[in-house]
Amino acid sequence: MTIQEFKSACSTIEQEYKAKIGQAADLAAVEELRVAALGRKGALTELLKGLKDFSIEEKKEAGPLGNALKAALTAAFDEKTEFFAAKEINDELNKVNLDLTLPGYPVAKGHRHPLSVAQDRMTDILSRLGFEWAEGPWVEDEKHNFDLLNIPLHHPARDAQDTFFVDGKMPLVLRTHTSNVQSRYMEKHKPPLRIMAPGRVFRNDSLDATHSPVFHQIEGLYVDKHVSLADLKSDLTAFMKGLFGNKAEIRFRPSFFPFTEPSVEVDVKCVFCQGKGCNVCKGNGWIEMLGAGVVHPNVLRNCGIDPEVYSGYAFGMGVERLAMMMLNIKDIRTFYENDLRVLKQF
Incomplete structure (x- = not known):
């Protein structure tokens, strides 16, 4: 084969297959033509086998012609394939009563969990009282979870019946309260300080x-x-009334905690029975909301703060318990059952 014959063959193949592609009736016919032209034994493949007999100079001229022919045929096949693919989609759409100009169905939007809503409301009130957000680890050593907080070794909170212990080279626990944030914060910061520590326990x-x-x-x-203690009562009263309204009835009862002295329990009159007694308040008309007190001098001393110069107060509250009061929910398990009929109410 001469170079002129090669050029003539390229022109013939291009004209022949472009004509056949134009007359193809469906995708199957296009694919059949693609194999006939570009397959292992296709017309173009057989033609290009003749390049081995050309001289180097002829190959420099014939090679680009072969590549151009392959690109032209590939483009023609792709264009026809896209045409039939679009036609198939349009034919399917024409079979159904579908108005593409109509807006789509609205997508259901999620919303915040009631516990997140309640926690945000609580932390918002505390932030307006001057408290800053602080965090700490969930898995904690006994030093920061118990020792620095003046909780002795014989205290029942340090028993396996009350605390989850984690296996490891050193005694670790799943924190039983977010007081570990307080001990860690006091180690690294000097007074004055005012923090709130929300989190899972x-x-x-x-x-x-x-x-x-x-x-x-x-x-x-x-x-x-x-x-x-007067500062504590003032701030907690403002906090509780911020949550439950100015008509909320609050009382402070003497109590005991290892990390505060004096210590108090803070109760709110039951919103479910208005103080008459029910299963939620266990019949006494009041619900214990939180524990609080003046920080024990030993705790300040353990964390490097001089109790002769500084004093303070601390409190801890359960988000679930307060949320039950705020949202009129009588069973804490409601928050974890993921019943959408309940959660959508909030």
Whole structure:
């Protein structure tokens, strides 16, 4: 084959297959022609085999011609394939009563979980009282979870019946409260300081209407000169009335916690029975909301703060318990059952 014959063959193949592509009736016919032209034994493949007999100079001229022919045929096949693919889609659409100009169906939007809503409301009130957000680890050493907080070795909270212990080279626990944030923060910062520590905590409790082995707490700490129980009562009263309204009835009862002295329990009159007594408040008309007190001098001393110069108060509250009051939910398990009929109400 001479170079002139090669050129003539290229022209003939291009004209022949472009004509056949134009007359193809469907995708199957286009694919059949593609194999006949570009397959292993196709017309173009057989033609290009003759390049081995050409001289180097002839190959320089014939090679680009062969490549151009292949590109032209490939483009023609692709164009025809796209045409039939679009035609197939249009034919299917014409079979159904579909108005493409109509807007799409609205997509259902998610929303925040009621516990997140309740926690945001609580932290918003605390932030307006001057508290800053602080966080700490969930898996904690006993030093920061117990020792620095003046919780002795014989305290029942350090038993396996109340605390989840983690296997490891050193004693680790799933934090039983977010007080570990307080101890860590006081180690690294000097007064005055005012923080809130929201987060998840873990206790070895059975799941019932008012208890859960996994729940959420918000703890607060305020340390400065001349901080007293009066400051604590003032701030917590403002906080509770911010949550439940100015008509909310609040009471402070003497109590005991290893990390505060004096200590108090803060109760709110039950919103479910208006103080008459029900299963939620266990018949006494009041619901315990949180524990609080003046920070024990040992805790300040353990964290490197001089109790002769500074004093402070601390408090801790369960988000679930407050959320139950805020949202009129009588069973804590409601928050974890993921019943959309309930969650959509909030």
